Amino acid sequence: MLYHFDRTTHRLDELRSVDAFGASVLEKDIELALASTPECVFRAPKTKGSPVLIVKKSVAWRRMADIIAVDAEGRLVLIECKRGWADRDALSQLLSYAAEYTADAFARLCEDWKTGEGRDSGRAFLDAFREFADDRGIESTSIGKDHVLVVVAAGRDDGFQQIARYLESRGVPVYFVPLALFMKADGELFIEVKPIDLAPSGTSVYGSATERxxxxxxxxxxxxxxxxxxxxxxxxxxxxxxxxxxxxxxxxxxxxxxxxxxxxxxxxxxxxxxxxxxxxxxxxxxxxxxxxxxxxxxxxxxxxxxxxxxxxxxxxxxxxxxxxxxxxxxxxxxxxxxxxxxxxxxxxxxxxxxx
CATH class of the missing domain: 3.10.590.10 (ph1033 like domains)
Structure with a gap:
């Protein structure tokens, strides 16, 4: 049981678990909340910041992943948020977004950067990535060619896991990030996100405990x-x-x-x-x-x-x-x-x- 602790009055207020639908929380509300603090999706000490470089966050007028990022290996990381359970359709949606980066991933990422996180920075995407990845000589052709899919949701069904395992067998890691909502008696909402470790390429996400x-x-x-x-x-x-x-x-x-x-x-x-x-x-x-x-x-x-x-x-x-x-x-x-x-x-x- 979770409680809100008021240190002034020493009062404990129960935090009741609620679903987004019952709490009238829109999917867009969750998208905007996580997009404003994408670091909550990945485990990292506060001193080091996020293990991914955020390229662009969701905008209302464009069909895109909620968060577009790259990791230090140059992999494209696409993050999608759902207020309910994630099913195979959630992965289908992410795959359709990923397909848009097939022809020239780097050029597409540069455009995303210009209209996204790099808009006011005055820095080119390649320069920002080279500093982030601690590799001043990295070539643009190696950025964005491999993909990682991340879904943040209240739960996942068997169809999701079946497709996720298949995609991993084809070299596309799929991560699931659990999300939960809690509400105080006065209606104030709290959100819990259980962050993940973004494993290096070649590491199995769905491997068994024995294999690991x-x-x-x-x-x-x-x-x-x-x-x-x-x-x-x-x-x-x-x-x-x-x-x-x-x-x-x-x-x-x-x-x-x-x-x-x-x-x-x-x-x-x-x-x-x-x-x-x-x-x-x-x-x-x-x-x-x-x-x-x-x-x-x-x-x-x-x-x-x-x-x-x-x-x-x-x-x-x-x-x-x-x-x-x-x-x-x-x-x-x-x-x-x-x-x-x-x-x-x-x-x-x-x-x-x-x-």
Whole structure:
């Protein structure tokens, strides 16, 4: 049971679960609410912002997805909101939007940017994306050719899941984001959105728990030097991989890491600066005196014990640009911590440690 807590009167007001239809909430109301705060759809610490670059939000006069975005790998991310349950028609609608980007995805995204989020920025879409993806040399031809579909709704039926599994088998990931509405006795509305982790390409969204648990463990962590300069050196000194700022605390590191798993450290603007081995899968809260993120002052810092090996002498950090040139896909640099499944990517970033 959820309650609204008034700290002045110490009163608890029950928040009653309601459906959008019963509360007279229009689908457009939800669309506009999520479009104004698209970051709520994706899990990310407040310090890092959204793992996607918003290109354009829904406008009343145009038939389009509610939110158009790209991720750091250059994948087109289309987000559709529904006030009720999502069925196969919701995916059909998104696929029709995605089809409009088939001929020249980059040109279409540039136009969306000019009339959308980039309208008042004075920046070209390619420049904005290069900065976002930490890859100053990325070619326009690699942007928007792969697609990710995201549906935000109160629920999903079997037809939705059947089509979603089929699309994933064809290389198009489909994510479902649960949404719920609550109402106070006075009619005030509250919305709950359970955000998702946007997994790197090659990762199964609908894979079983057994498949995820038995997948070999190769991971990447972003050291977040942008917001905590010198973090990588402190990772080495303390023998940890660290995250901070997530509202759900340690959940990001509790992703199935096992003792012996390989973890690569990515430093923004530099590349893969270290390779380590997880000592165990235990995630612990940083205690006073053990913090590696001095900017974290609320205790919401979490560690995973790792034996780190910096780039060997005479070798250079593998950059995101090099990975893209050699494999055709970039690193998920906007993910804080994630599993790497693509064998060719893992081979390239591991080359400095090969004898």
């Amino acid at each position: 648990a038995t997948a070999d463990g190769v991971w990447m962590i972003n050291t977040d030097e942008t917001h905590s300069p010198g973090a990588w050196e402190r990772f080495i000194d303390r023998g940890v991989a660290a995250i901070w700022g997530y509202p759900d605390g340690p959940a990001t590191l509790q992703a199935g890491v096992k003792a012996g798993d390989v973890i690569y450290a990515y430093q923004n603007g530099v590349g893969i600066v270290g390779r380590g081995t997880a000592k165990n899968g235990d995630v612990t809260q940083a205690m006073p005196g053990s913090s590696v993120i001095p900017e974290c002052n609320d205790g919401n810092e979490w560690h995973l014990a790792v034996d780190w090996m910096p780039v060997p002498p005479g070798k250079k950090a593998v950059t995101n640009r090099e990975v893209r040139q050699k494999t055709g896909t970039g690193l998920p640099v906007r993910n804080t911590f994630c599993r790497l499944l693509k064998a060719n990517v893992r081979k390239v970033i591991g080359e400095p440690w090969e004898k």
